[in-house]
Amino acid sequence: MASNIFEFKVYGEYTDGEPEENVALNKPSSASSVFIDAKDGNKEYSSSLAFDGNTGSIGGKQSRWVSYRRKEHPDENVDDQWISVDLEDSYKISRIVLNWEGSGGKEYKVQISDNGEEWTDVSHVTDGKGGIVELSFDEETIARYVKMQGIEPGGQYGYSLWEFEVYGRLVNPPVDTAALSAAIEEIRSFRTDGYTSESIALYEAAITEALRVAESVLNKEDVTQEETDQAVENLQAAFESAEGKPCNNKRSPADGTYPGNRGSTKRTLRKRAATHQKAGGCIRKLSQRQRKH
Numbered sequence: 001m002a003s004n005i006f007e008f009k010v011y012g013e014y015t016d017g018e019p020e021e022n023v024a025l026n027k028p029s030s031a032s033s034v035f036i037d038a039k040d041g042n043k044e045y046s047s048s049l050a051f052d053g054n055t056g057s058i059g060g061k062q063s064r065w066v067s068y069r070r071k072e073h074p075d076e077n078v079d080d081q082w083i084s085v086d087l088e089d090s091y092k093i094s095r096i097v098l099n100w101e102g103s104g105g106k107e108y109k110v111q112i113s114d115n116g117e118e119w120t121d122v123s124h125v126t127d128g129k130g131g132i133v134e135l136s137f138d139e140e141t142i143a144r145y146v147k148m149q150g151i152e153p154g155g156q157y158g159y160s161l162w163e164f165e166v167y168g169r170l171v172n173p174p175v176d177t178a179a180l181s182a183a184i185e186e187i188r189s190f191r192t193d194g195y196t197s198e199s200i201a202l203y204e205a206a207i208t209e210a211l212r213v214a215e216s217v218l219n220k221e222d223v224t225q226e227e228t229d230q231a232v233e234n235l236q237a238a239f240e241s242a243e244g245k246p247c248n249n250k251r252s253p254a255d256g257t258y259p260g261n262r263g264s265t266k267r268t269l270r271k272r273a274a275t276h277q278k279a280g281g282c283i284r285k286l287s288q289r290q291r292k293h
């Protein structure tokens with residue numbers, strides 16, 4: 001069979017113009033069995049050959065996975081065979097392309113899993129004929145592992161796949177913006193805390209831009225954890241630079257509180273900070289723990 005016809009691939013695009021990528025390419029794979037050709041130098045048709053992006057040959061061996069064949073394994077259940085891939089992260093799967101060699105699957109299921117142990121059917125093909133089979137999925141098809149579970153091969157030569165392609169988008173882990181919200185809220189609260197007008201003006205000049213940037217990060221769509229963490233750092237740096245001069249009390253690195261303030265109520269802290277500020281001291285920051293009082 002001429003393999004070059006398989007090299008022509010049409011890649012789709014997402015609505016934002018990003019090209020789809022084969023996220024199974026060169027990912028770790030496994031299979032229930034691997035055909036070893038004893039008559040041809042013991043060539044092994046291992047599972048990785050279905051995920052190498054190659055639809056031709058490598059070193060005289062065709063780049064395809066092949067399961068046990070009935071001829072060499074008459075006592076095995078050569079129908080119940082599978083191949084799977086670990087995408088190494090969760091993806092929203094839009095398409096799966098099975099590029100069968102002539103000896104394809106007649107009946108098989110495509111399954112997905114989050115843990116590689118419990119599988120959910122997402123497709124059941126009962127009239128497979130080999131060649132390229134393209135399966136499409138909706139937005140909710142999210143998985144880390146994908147498997148082709150064979151039920152009945154197309155012939156006596158086992159299941160054979162040139163390539164097993166999975167197209168999808170990485171599912172981003174949820175971004176935790178609680179620290180950023182808290183930092184913004186904490187700084188806002190200082191703006192109404194009854195400092196002298198001079199110190200408020202100085203403070204606001206230093207903090208306004210940082211606060212504006214932090215709020216834009218908080219409201220940004222598709223914000224990343226890295227951007228969020230950086231915004232908290234920037235906000236804290238701006239806040240600290242707004243201090244008239246360095247505080248004598250060092251911040252405790254463990255929880256961000258001032259050792260001298262531990263156990264104080266919010267009201268006491270505010271009074272103490274105001275007094276300190278009026279005396280030409282620095283602005284102090286209430287910790288989250290202290291704000292709960």
Ligand SMILES: [Ca+2]
Pocket residue numbers: 049050051052053054055056063064161162163
């Ligand atoms: Ca291949």
